[in-house]
Amino acid sequence: MSTILDGLSLGAIYALIALGYTMVYGIAKMLNFAHGDIIMVGAYAIFVTLASTNLLLALVVSILLCAVTGVVVEKLAYKPLRSASPLAVLITAIGVSYFLQGTAQLIFGSKSQPITLPSLGSIQIGNFQVELRTVITLGVGALLMVGLTLFVKCTRTGRAMLAVSEDKGAAQLMGVNVNRIIMITFAIGSTLAACASFFYLLQIPSVSPTLGAMPGIKAFAAAVIGGIGSIPGAMVGGVLLGLVEKICTSIPVLNPYTTAIEFGLLIVILLVRPIGLLGVRRREKV
């Protein structure tokens, strides 16, 4: 029971990060490999601000800093490459990733530093003792995902995002400013990453310049498992991967192979269903 809950909450973290990958891929048609490092930026933001203020304010600062970083990276690094080859954009994204890690290393050094978060304790649900951080991660994570889904489905900007992801040219003919939509997408994706970084710190309370690499790559795997470009896909993929990870680590025989099993799952799913669980095959009709 607690393994399942832990898995779901880790899954929520992966899902929040995966949403950033999948939305940016869907709308800007690029793989933003620097997305994992946004988590690191968020974590350091919390690390620094927590020293002088309370947690809530630290969280707000972290979200703002991540959103700004995401938007600035898009503007400076990706926007000039809008019509360049996908490979150039991909390499640039990897470059941005190293740039962010390097900057963090310059400022904070390369060692990992512990961060003291207020202890949240645990609560009793029925017969089970559940840690409060698990409940918060799951609850807030679910809330954010529902909010995002409603935003995309029910608002003018959300619909424009769907339209751009399907057909940029046609969306422009409706009067949609594609650059603005891409900017909003980066801002939303980075905001979700900031939230994820807080939940991640609740699980592993230490910061380092490469902190974003592992959750980043796993969330990317989750986005691909769910079907990259698909928002519900990222959620399903993230939760699935989180569950698999926690279940594997709870079984002693499987524990050492956890990461291998997770990425094995990715390979198997891609073999069986190359477009991912909830991916859509775009049809062309003339």
Add this chain to the structure above:
Amino acid sequence: MALLEVKDLTVFYGVIQALKGISFDVNKGEIVTLIGANGAGKTTTMQSVMGLIPSKSGTVVYNGVDITKKPCHSIVHLGMTQVPEGRRVFQELTVYENLLMGAYTEKSKAKIKRDIEEIYEWFPRLGERKKQVAGTLSGGEQQMLAMGRAMMSHPELLMLDEPSMGLSPLLVDQVFEIIKNFQKNGTTILLVEQNAGKSLAISDRAYVLENGQIVLSGTGDELLKSDMVKKAYLGG
């Protein structure tokens, strides 16, 4: 004064020159058609005027405003839009959501609601299928949706790129009927067509495009009677 005035427009795809200096104009209230074979540069002209592909030289003036270098979305806000070649409705959105997208430039919810009702009156089939995902519509229905979607922004000038492509003869007649009705309601039309007979019949004026150049122009009737058009586009 012409509503749309295109002067010496040239477009290159890499080193290949697709448009070799095209000039034409569209007056308020007219239906103007560009006809030409595949590869003549019709769609390139439409996309370039609309700001979807960059032009190398020349000017496009709409309503007295130079829009040559303006991005597509801001041109739409000026009151001009296009039904693109191949319809390009949003396949994964419903009919209703597609129409909402068409009203992207409109802020008033009440007005959007009224406009959508009006589109359903024009195209009853769309009303019947409003909750259906556009990708599941037939080609004809998608064309209706694409036209309805474009009308949602109340364009002063509507450009249509081969609206009759791939439709049955009955639907083709219907499409031209609708275009004629758009004009009656005060919309100026710039049409690109391969179906020269049908499009010239409803046109006030027309231009013939060949290899990126305008080779002939005149009223719809004049071109229908012209030997060159008869030979090249009307099969006789």
